[in-house]
Amino acid sequence: MAFLGIERFLRHEFEARALATALDRGLIDRLARSGATPAALAALTGLAPERLSLLLGLLASGRVIAPAPDGSLALTPEFRAVLPCRDLLEAKLAFLDMVSDDLRRLFPAFIDDPARFMTDARTFALFRYDRCFAVTPDNLAATRAWVAYTTCLTRYEAGPILDRLDLAAHRRLLDLGGNSGEFAARACARAPWLSATVVDLPVVCAIGRETLADRAEAARVAFRPTDMRCDPLPEGHDLVVFKSVLHDWPPREAADLVARAAAALAPGGRLVVVERGPMPFGAQPIDYASAANLVFAPFFRDAAFYREAFRRAGLVAVTNSTIALDMPFHIIAGVKPGGPA
Numbered sequence: 001m002a003f004l005g006i007e008r009f010l011r012h013e014f015e016a017r018a019l020a021t022a023l024d025r026g027l028i029d030r031l032a033r034s035g036a037t038p039a040a041l042a043a044l045t046g047l048a049p050e051r052l053s054l055l056l057g058l059l060a061s062g063r064v065i066a067p068a069p070d071g072s073l074a075l076t077p078e079f080r081a082v083l084p085c086r087d088l089l090e091a092k093l094a095f096l097d098m099v100s101d102d103l104r105r106l107f108p109a110f111i112d113d114p115a116r117f118m119t120d121a122r123t124f125a126l127f128r129y130d131r132c133f134a135v136t137p138d139n140l141a142a143t144r145a146w147v148a149y150t151t152c153l154t155r156y157e158a159g160p161i162l163d164r165l166d167l168a169a170h171r172r173l174l175d176l177g178g179n180s181g182e183f184a185a186r187a188c189a190r191a192p193w194l195s196a197t198v199v200d201l202p203v204v205c206a207i208g209r210e211t212l213a214d215r216a217e218a219a220r221v222a223f224r225p226t227d228m229r230c231d232p233l234p235e236g237h238d239l240v241v242f243k244s245v246l247h248d249w250p251p252r253e254a255a256d257l258v259a260r261a262a263a264a265l266a267p268g269g270r271l272v273v274v275e276r277g278p279m280p281f282g283a284q285p286i287d288y289a290s291a292a293n294l295v296f297a298p299f300f301r302d303a304a305f306y307r308e309a310f311r312r313a314g315l316v317a318v319t320n321s322t323i324a325l326d327m328p329f330h331i332i333a334g335v336k337p338g339g340p341a
Helices: 002-010 013-024 026-033 038-045 050-060 077-112 114-120 122-126 136-163 180-189 200-210 216-220 251-264 287-293 304-312
Strands: 065-068 073-075 172-174 197-199 221-225 238-243 265-276 316-324 327-337
Touching: 002 013, 002 077, 002 287, 013 026, 013 050, 013 077, 026 038, 026 073, 026 077, 038 050, 050 172, 073 200, 073 221, 077 122, 077 136, 077 287, 114 180, 136 180, 136 200, 136 238, 136 304, 136 327, 172 221, 172 251, 180 197, 180 216, 180 221, 197 200, 200 221, 216 221, 238 251, 251 265, 251 327, 265 304, 304 316, 304 327
Parallel strands: 172 197, 172 238, 197 221, 238 265
Antiparallel strands: 065 073, 265 327, 316 327
């Protein structure tokens, strides 16, 4: 999982900001082709020698670049290894820029007044679900901003998660809160026998159809515009998944969504919840990269909450495992009694 190596280049704020600047100014593209002298990089970036020296120094401190034997500058092997995940790197850098500003400006509210923090933070102004009902040009533009970010995360998280799901046992996937359909499409790509239905709000579904339009899996991924909190859920699916969805909702609503999903699940089918667990305070440093999750820390739950919700929903054979991605993810699975003898 080469993409996990991205985190090491985001640990320190100023080194990460230098990396974002280098990406934006074409310096990384130039060094990806071959080593270059400071003079060549100065001509490329238009920076005065002393300003370029500052940028290069920060990149060297962050282990993005290092001197080559011929005296030129080159990308380090560690950075080259994560460069194929550039879309994820740039998405995280942009998101960190926003959330770190929110945490700096509003830290007292983050600690003692979560409601005010959410009201005042740009982060939560981005995730405006109230703009996801009416499909209008303005709502599409506003929603695309956060859907692009969550889609990029799922593009990389889906693989290791799907490695832990037995798709061979299933034929119809219901992806609740399935966003752009990225997770469903990747499941279908792995399992040619699988079809999928993605449930999300109307604007998100419209963006999802656009996102998957040119992919082979699009023919097997249907979008169902639905408010899953109150509208009837599609039935007849033998695998129902919530991936990074339930933390968005308070405990009572999250447990109710589990119960609604279990009711819609075909007898003998399996419900799976994939969620980040609590922040690993004390187990690892909370650095600049952690800000992308720290801003949501109050909403991440222990797996025990979901296991109890499964039990109350009547699911059996409940299991949970943990996978370490950018932080620990829980995978909780349970089976609905019944089905073929």
